[in-house]
Amino acid sequence: MGTNFRIIRDKSAGGLMFILLILSIALLIAMGIGLYWKAAPVFEGRALKELLFSANWKPLKGEFGFLPFVMGTLWVTGIAVLLALPVSLLAATFLTEYAKPFVKKYVFPALDILAALPSVVYGVWGTLIIVPWISEKLAPLFVEHSTGYSALAGGIVLGVMILPLLVSLFIELFSAVPNDLREASLGLGATKWQTTQKVVLKKTIPGMIAAVVLAISRAFGETIAVLMVCGNLAQVPHSLFDPVYPIPALIANNYGEMLSLPLYEAALMFAALILFVVVLLFNVASRMVLYRIEKKAS
Amino acid sequence: MKFFVEKLMRVLMVLSLLLVFGFVISIIFTIFSKGWSAMSWDMITKLPGGGFYIGKEGGFLNAIVGSLYIVGASTLLGLFISIPVVFYLNIYLKKNSKLAYVTRLAYDVLFGIPSIVYGAFAFTIMIYLGIKASLLGGIIVITLLIIPIFVRSMDEVAKEFPREILDATYSLGATRLETIRVVVRQIAPGIATATLLSIGRAIGDAAAVMFTAGYTDSIPTSLSQPAATLPLAVFFQLSSPIAEVQDRAYAAALVLTVIVLILSLLGRYFTNRFSKNKLK
Amino acid sequence: MSTKSSFNSLYNRYSHWRESAAVRRGKMFRPDYKFIRKSDESELVVEDLNVYIKNNHILKNINLTIPDKKITCVIGPSGCGKSTLLKTFNRLIDSVEGVKLDGKVLIDGEDIIHSGTEITELRRKMGLISQRPCPLPMSIFENVAYGCRIHGIRMRRKLNMIVQHYLKAAGLWDEVKDRLRTPATRLSIGQQQRLCLARSLAVEPQFILADEATSALDPISSKIIEDLFVKLKENYSIIMVTHTLHQALRIADYVVFMYLGEVIEAGDAQSVFNNPQHELTKKYLSGAFS
Numbered sequence: 124m125g126t127n128f129r130i131i132r133d134k135s136a137g138g139l140m141f142i143l144l145i146l147s148i149a150l151l152i153a154m155g156i157g158l159y160w161k162a163a164p165v166f167e168g169r170a171l172k173e174l175l176f177s178a179n180w181k182p183l184k185g186e187f188g189f190l191p192f193v194m195g196t197l198w199v200t201g202i203a204v205l206l207a208l209p210v211s212l213l214a215a216t217f218l219t220e221y222a223k224p225f226v227k228k229y230v231f232p233a234l235d236i237l238a239a240l241p242s243v244v245y246g247v248w249g250t251l252i253i254v255p256w257i258s259e260k261l262a263p264l265f266v267e268h269s270t271g272y273s274a275l276a277g278g279i280v281l282g283v284m285i286l287p288l289l290v291s292l293f294i295e296l297f298s299a300v301p302n303d304l305r306e307a308s309l310g311l312g313a314t315k316w317q318t319t320q321k322v323v324l325k326k327t328i329p330g331m332i333a334a335v336v337l338a339i340s341r342a343f344g345e346t347i348a349v350l351m352v353c354g355n356l357a358q359v360p361h362s363l364f365d366p367v368y369p370i371p372a373l374i375a376n377n378y379g380e381m382l383s384l385p386l387y388e389a390a391l392m393f394a395a396l397i398l399f400v401v402v403l404l405f406n407v408a409s410r411m412v413l414y415r416i417e418k419k420a421s
Numbered sequence: 422m423k424f425f426v427e428k429l430m431r432v433l434m435v436l437s438l439l440l441v442f443g444f445v446i447s448i449i450f451t452i453f454s455k456g457w458s459a460m461s462w463d464m465i466t467k468l469p470g471g472g473f474y475i476g477k478e479g480g481f482l483n484a485i486v487g488s489l490y491i492v493g494a495s496t497l498l499g500l501f502i503s504i505p506v507v508f509y510l511n512i513y514l515k516k517n518s519k520l521a522y523v524t525r526l527a528y529d530v531l532f533g534i535p536s537i538v539y540g541a542f543a544f545t546i547m548i549y550l551g552i553k554a555s556l557l558g559g560i561i562v563i564t565l566l567i568i569p570i571f572v573r574s575m576d577e578v579a580k581e582f583p584r585e586i587l588d589a590t591y592s593l594g595a596t597r598l599e600t601i602r603v604v605v606r607q608i609a610p611g612i613a614t615a616t617l618l619s620i621g622r623a624i625g626d627a628a629a630v631m632f633t634a635g636y637t638d639s640i641p642t643s644l645s646q647p648a649a650t651l652p653l654a655v656f657f658q659l660s661s662p663i664a665e666v667q668d669r670a671y672a673a674a675l676v677l678t679v680i681v682l683i684l685s686l687l688g689r690y691f692t693n694r695f696s697k698n699k700l701k
Numbered sequence: 702m703s704t705k706s707s708f709n710s711l712y713n714r715y716s717h718w719r720e721s722a723a724v725r726r727g728k729m730f731r732p733d734y735k736f737i738r739k740s741d742e743s744e745l746v747v748e749d750l751n752v753y754i755k756n757n758h759i760l761k762n763i764n765l766t767i768p769d770k771k772i773t774c775v776i777g778p779s780g781c782g783k784s785t786l787l788k789t790f791n792r793l794i795d796s797v798e799g800v801k802l803d804g805k806v807l808i809d810g811e812d813i814i815h816s817g818t819e820i821t822e823l824r825r826k827m828g829l830i831s832q833r834p835c836p837l838p839m840s841i842f843e844n845v846a847y848g849c850r851i852h853g854i855r856m857r858r859k860l861n862m863i864v865q866h867y868l869k870a871a872g873l874w875d876e877v878k879d880r881l882r883t884p885a886t887r888l889s890i891g892q893q894q895r896l897c898l899a900r901s902l903a904v905e906p907q908f909i910l911a912d913e914a915t916s917a918l919d920p921i922s923s924k925i926i927e928d929l930f931v932k933l934k935e936n937y938s939i940i941m942v943t944h945t946l947h948q949a950l951r952i953a954d955y956v957v958f959m960y961l962g963e964v965i966e967a968g969d970a971q972s973v974f975n976n977p978q979h980e981l982t983k984k985y986l987s988g989a990f991s
Contacts, residue, residue, distance in 0.1 A: 344535020
């Protein structure tokens, strides 16, 4: 094997790997373009504002108002984040600031399992536990009747699903805070919680925001679990116990029949495009913040 | 006052941890208790019989095999694509190169893209190319879905690759490409963990395969035939009004959960075991 | 005869044919494993070498001639650029961010910095032993064989011979001959360093560059390495950076004293140690700073 040959092999392998790398970045762009191209027919004669904020959803008449679905997604995501945020924040604080090693030994596998369970399993769990609990125990306290298949059920299930993501992101952030700062604060006579609150939490606010944005974007696109517990009724919800119809569920439920109506297909692709754009923007923004924090820490 | 707050926060923290454990136990317990009673040997060894969907006999072997086909093929494909990418990122590119930054960002974003969007995108491509919902479609979409997982988690390990080892290899006169043997050996545990993670995600994903792999009662014999998958078996059978059919959904969910639990435990084992006696 | 071994012998014949064909065509690089380096002189001359890393002037106007088949010790306080100098010799410095090289380093009359020298070939010629032993994540055998393999030696028998020979040369053979297949990381740190030495020798270098090669070792292991170097200088030119004056006193034939990126004094060990010309050298040798 001549040296020249080795150099050529090194260079050409490098070229191939470079192409592979570029292709993977191109996939992202191709996705955006592909979805837009497929969704284009629905833009004809309809303003973006109308599409997003009209509540008229009559596909057979060619009226595509996405408001119920947008609201459905927002409600479910909002509830999920509201529920998961305090729990994950407290858990992560405990794990980094207070917990002894043996606690971590048991908690991390548990979080692993939560992160690994497929969404359809969450869906089954939701229909078996959360939905009946809402319809039998919780809902009667507030409203006259609810089937349990509701925004709240979707929010709870989704909240549990994003817990491990939030906890692991928070743990990463908190562990990056240098110990000197904690010791300085403790040395001034602050309690552990005061230290945590004034030093650790305060210092990591930008990172926490980024983490939450990331979790929101994850919750945004979750499909099957939410679809199974949300009720899927195309209306703008008014209470926690109303059924909702989030965007991913819309796509999943109507895929089979969409081919017969070209405009309907375009509308569903538009739904996918909304998800794509939101997730793209949220991810890029939060990742860039997290990268900067990571770089500073190292 | 400040000691009261301290106490209060401690209690809240412990409560939230217990809540996390509660969720885990509740989910596992629900799936096992419901699934176990519906479980039988027939379920995992037989194809759906004639009257399967009105509660007659049969099992969901079709879904198990379909899932294994898709997951196996896409994991292999994913490995073949992502190892070179990770290698290029960490060995060929400089530490703070712009391209590396953009690539990592792109993969993080790809990781965040919901699987339903992957499904929708792959479906448009398939229509464009004239491919029907099939095993091939499922493999393509799942491969796309897991490549970011592969790349991200292997990259995490490869970033920590000791500079000295690389220097030692270069000092022997190796080209960048020739370091690959050393690099792959060193990050082997990372590759193993990444593979387990990807299999876990690939086997549990329903939204992406829904449109691309289709569903069938038989075991596919060629790439162009549709294939059933476990998550979809759960999903479709659960939406049936007949109790016996729903039971099968629980049994399928149990199978899925057991697979995922095993993968997750194995992953833990790998990371623990290899981080202990790994070099440096 | 089993299928496997007949396959092996076929494969060996095939690779032998391939190698000799390539040699006939004159395309192939193949170190000439006679286990003794060819006796012609090797020369390393440094002319006006300047190294900058991100606007820091690390090495300033270095002019040196390294004597052939001697042990050259580079001494000086830490941070004076000794290691940088060594890394320039095998161009490992290229991987440092923001580095700029200026001047000439002539090895056998060829400028390795600007004349477009093939870098992998250069690095083969300049065997580097680093400060901390750094075994590759593979077996003891593979560690030594790795370099030979990348330089095109495939035949099993030949590899066995080479590995055995250089493990012996590094004084490690008797300790590891029964466990060549175990991971190299299980060796003691002193053994690891000798393994690294064997690994470097196995690609047939001309020079051995040792960057504080004994600083991480216990006294007994470092004594073994020192003795090895003394033995090896018959066949190789050895350049070692050292932080301990005593080591230089013990084994150096030629001494280079550096201070803040400059060569203050260079000459025969005898004359530099007994009769230093420069004020700084005197101070350093008397232990005024280190």
